[in-house]
Amino acid sequence: MPTPARRPSARKPVLLGLVTALAAGLLGFVSYRATAPDTPASDTPATAATAGQDPGLYRELAKLARRDAGDKLARGRTDAPVVLVEYADFRCGYCGKFARDTEPELIERYVDSGTLRIEWRNFPIFGKESEAAARASWAAGRQDRFWAFHRAAYAEDAEGKGFGAGRLRELARQAGVKDLDRFERDTGSPEAVRAVAEDREQAYGIGATSTPSFLINGRPFAGAQPTAVFTQAIEAAAAEEANVGSAGEPAK
Numbered sequence: 001m002p003t004p005a006r007r008p009s010a011r012k013p014v015l016l017g018l019v020t021a022l023a024a025g026l027l028g029f030v031s032y033r034a035t036a037p038d039t040p041a042s043d044t045p046a047t048a049a050t051a052g053q054d055p056g057l058y059r060e061l062a063k064l065a066r067r068d069a070g071d072k073l074a075r076g077r078t079d080a081p082v083v084l085v086e087y088a089d090f091r092c093g094y095c096g097k098f099a100r101d102t103e104p105e106l107i108e109r110y111v112d113s114g115t116l117r118i119e120w121r122n123f124p125i126f127g128k129e130s131e132a133a134a135r136a137s138w139a140a141g142r143q144d145r146f147w148a149f150h151r152a153a154y155a156e157d158a159e160g161k162g163f164g165a166g167r168l169r170e171l172a173r174q175a176g177v178k179d180l181d182r183f184e185r186d187t188g189s190p191e192a193v194r195a196v197a198e199d200r201e202q203a204y205g206i207g208a209t210s211t212p213s214f215l216i217n218g219r220p221f222a223g224a225q226p227t228a229v230f231t232q233a234i235e236a237a238a239a240e241e242a243n244v245g246s247a248g249e250p251a252k
Helices: 012-035 055-062 093-111 128-142 146-153 165-174 180-187 190-205 227-242
Strands: 082-088 116-122 213-216 219-222
Touching: 055 219, 082 093, 082 190, 082 227, 093 116, 093 227, 116 128, 116 190, 128 146, 128 165, 128 180, 128 190, 146 165, 165 180, 180 190, 213 227, 219 227
Parallel strands: 082 116
Antiparallel strands: 082 213, 213 219
């Protein structure tokens, strides 16, 4: 995240620690609700509302949105009123379901209109191939092909083919990565390792225990919920932002 121009308060690390501790409990609860036995996602949406938490916590979690114009793993306006942060693994079948069934509609309805920004966080939790795919996606992003790589990696027929070195190069080729040798160098670089580690540590820090996990303006959601759950949350967050003035007072 960008470093503030002014000197941070000495209390900030303490407050951040408190926020992440509260978030860990909240998102852990949400993850449990999303995966609890005999609890259909459509019957019990895995949202922060079910946990009855303080909206102030959501505002703190919303600050995890980077809103960086140079972020290669994001799409949408940096000043969009709503930011969806996704923590996901390329080996996760439910992440693929979200990518194929829900995300395209969210892009068409909300990203293209300027309402929503989507920020991806690599959260590899399924072993070495997960880690390799995460680093490869970052490397594709260095050549402005992250989202094309994302689409190729989550294609309907891609899941069973694995993410060995040859397969990752083929996915990069399908994604239109021009310099495949550079792609391979970037995939194995210390910068890729650090970038993926930073994303993963952020996910663990807020209590994510499964993929996909999401923050929508700081409100946690877990699992490939029905599209309606996301559209409702995005529209509610957009309405909330529209009703808040620059000083935190209701807009007139």
